[in-house]
Amino acid sequence: MSSYAIGVDLGGTNLRIAAVDQSGALRERVTLGTQVKLGRDRVIGDMCDGIRRVISKYQDAHLLGIGVGIPGIIDMSTGMLRESPNLPGWADYPVHAEIERQLGTRVILENDANSAALGENWLGAAREFDDMAMLTLGTGVGGGLVLGGRIWHGMNGMAGEFGHTVVDPEGVPCGCGSRGCVEQYASATAIVRMASEAIAGGSAPSLRRAANDDPEFSAKAVYELAIQGDAAAVEIFRRVGRALGIALTSLVNGLNLPIYVIGGGASSAWDAFAPAMFEELRQRSMVYAATAPRHAGDQSASDSGKTAITRALLGSDAGLFGAARLPMIAAGV
Numbered sequence: 436m437s438s439y440a441i442g443v444d445l446g447g448t449n450l451r452i453a454a455v456d457q458s459g460a461l462r463e464r465v466t467l468g469t470q471v472k473l474g475r476d477r478v479i480g481d482m483c484d485g486i487r488r489v490i491s492k493y494q495d496a497h498l499l500g501i502g503v504g505i506p507g508i509i510d511m512s513t514g515m516l517r518e519s520p521n522l523p524g525w526a527d528y529p530v531h532a533e534i535e536r537q538l539g540t541r542v543i544l545e546n547d548a549n550s551a552a553l554g555e556n557w558l559g560a561a562r563e564f565d566d567m568a569m570l571t572l573g574t575g576v577g578g579g580l581v582l583g584g585r586i587w588h589g590m591n592g593m594a595g596e597f598g599h600t601v602v603d604p605e606g607v608p609c610g611c612g613s614r615g616c617v618e619q620y621a622s623a624t625a626i627v628r629m630a631s632e633a634i635a636g637g638s639a640p641s642l643r644r645a646a647n648d649d650p651e652f653s654a655k656a657v658y659e660l661a662i663q664g665d666a667a668a669v670e671i672f673r674r675v676g677r678a679l680g681i682a683l684t685s686l687v688n689g690l691n692l693p694i695y696v697i698g699g700g701a702s703s704a705w706d707a708f709a710p711a712m713f714e715e716l717r718q719r720s721m722v723y724a725a726t727a728p729r730h731a732g733d734q735s736a737s738d739s740g741k742t743a744i745t746r747a748l749l750g751s752d753a754g755l756f757g758a759a760r761l762p763m764i765a766a767g768v
Contacts, residue, residue, distance in 0.1 A: 438497040438768070441486055442759025444547065445505045447471060447521030450478070452485045454493060455759035457768055459558045461752075463489050475525050483537040500762025502543045504550030504754045505530060506577075511592030514544050520575070520610065543761040547754050549586045549595060551698060551747075552579025554757030559748040560696045567694045568686055569747070570597050570679070572701035576618040580690075585764060598622075602681040620678035621708075623701045626654035629671045639667035658704040669707070676708035680715025687716070687723045687742060698747030705746050716744070 439462060444451045447469060454463035465485050470477050482503075490498060507519025514531020516522070531544040545553075552569035561567035565584050571577040578597030580587040587594050598618040599611050606615025607625075619625050633639035634646060641660050646652040660668035683695060697705070716723045726742040747753060 438499050439493060440499040440759045440762045441489060441501040442550075442755045442757070442761075443482060443486065443501065443503040444550070444754040444758060445469065445478070445482065445503060446547070447506065450482055450485070451755055452482070452489055453755050453759060454489050455756060457499075457763065459756065461756075463492060464755075465489060471522060475522070475528055478522075479530070479533055479537065483534065486538060498540075499766045499768060500541055500543060501534075501538065502545060502550070502758035502761030503530075503534060504545050504547040504758040506547045509544060509546055509592050511588050541762075543765060545586065545758065545761055546577075546579070546592070546595070548577030549579040549588075550755075550757035550761070551577070551749075551753040552581050552595070552696070552757065553586055553760050554749055554753035554755070555696050555698065555747050556581045556584065556757075557760045558756055559753060560745050561694050564693050566692050567696060568595075568597070568690060568692055569696040569698060570682070571699035572621055572623070572697065573699040574622060574624055576616075576622050577699070597682060597686065600682040600685055602678045617678050617682040621675045621682075621701070623654040626657050626671060626675065626701065626704075627652065629674060630657045630668070633667045633671065639665075641665045642667050654701055654704070658707055661704070661707045672704060672707035673711045675701075675704070676711025676713075677715050679708065680712040681719065683712070683716055683744060684719040684723070687720045691722055691742075693741070694743040694745065696745060696747050698749075698753055700751075702746055713744070 439454050439456045442453045442455055450467040450469045452465040453461055455461055467481055467485060506521040508517045510517055516525050516528050516530045519525050534542045548571050551571055555561050555569055556567050567581050569579045576598030578595040580595045599616045601615050602617050603615030607619040608614050609616040609619050630642050634643045645656045649656055657668050657671055661672050723742050728741045
């Protein structure tokens with residue numbers, strides 16, 4: 436390859452590093468555990484060592500730059516990580532400056548959900564569109580907005596916090612300080628919480644058995660019961676879909692973009708929550724009702740003027756590809 440970029444996806448559990456060429460081909464991948472308990476200096480040191488190892492394998496190719504996706508709120512003007520629930524002890528840490536100091540080269544730092552949106556825009560579900568929005572359903576609910584093929588940061592880097600769109604003003608308290616955020620109804624954490632509430636209410640014997648059988652009872656277990664027709668699990672995913680539909684209504688009405696992508700680990704339960712999501716959208720959004728494709732969730736590049744709501748295609752690699760894309764955009768490639 437003549438030129439390439441390094442993409443890094445730093446999560447609370449895994450640290451992944453990749454070499455990606457200009458066409459989007461993945462040339463090299465390194466996966467490490469994120470040693471959060473050993474401190475931020477250890478994590479940054481492991482990351483920089485991994486980046487150096489990858490670069491050393493491609494000395495004959497031109498390195499366009501390094502992009503790093505990291506969970507949390509980043510002050511884009513200073514590269515300071517203001518807050519990150521997945522990285523305790525990292526608040527107000529100058530991540531950008533520290534990585535550049537260790538590597539001695541320019542680094543582009545980005546929020547991980549923004550990186551995932553850019554990845555889907557470059558190579559995934561939104562690759563045929565210049566403008567898109569993405570919601571990532573994971574431990575929480577993240578979001579990213581891409582306009583003209585570039586991440587839209589807003590005034591100071593905080594744009595795209597779609598997970599804190601309020602869907603129930605008097606609803607479940609959220610860690611952000613508000614109540615009823617979509618994160619409290621459509622994340623993997625929320626699914627487990629709603630299952631626990633159903634179990635405590637005594638109306639979900641199948642969920643109770645699943646929880647008793649599995650000490651690491653998860654959203655996946657709730658989904659597996661839902662697709663088997665368990666009433667309590669089906670109702671939980673109806674609530675997930677309803678919350679997403681309400682949140683998407685605000686986005687569709689306010690932004691009028693051609694495509695909205697749903698990604699993250701919990702999006703694998705698409706068939707369980709999507710019917711309620713689309714039903715809510717059609718009832719609440721005049722823009723979606725007027726521009727929805729004939730078959731919900733489907734859209735081709737020829738469907739000009741239609742609004743698509745669809746699943747992400749890149750899975751957990753979306754953020755990795757998006758991070759690699761950042762220095763390419765900066766280099767005008």
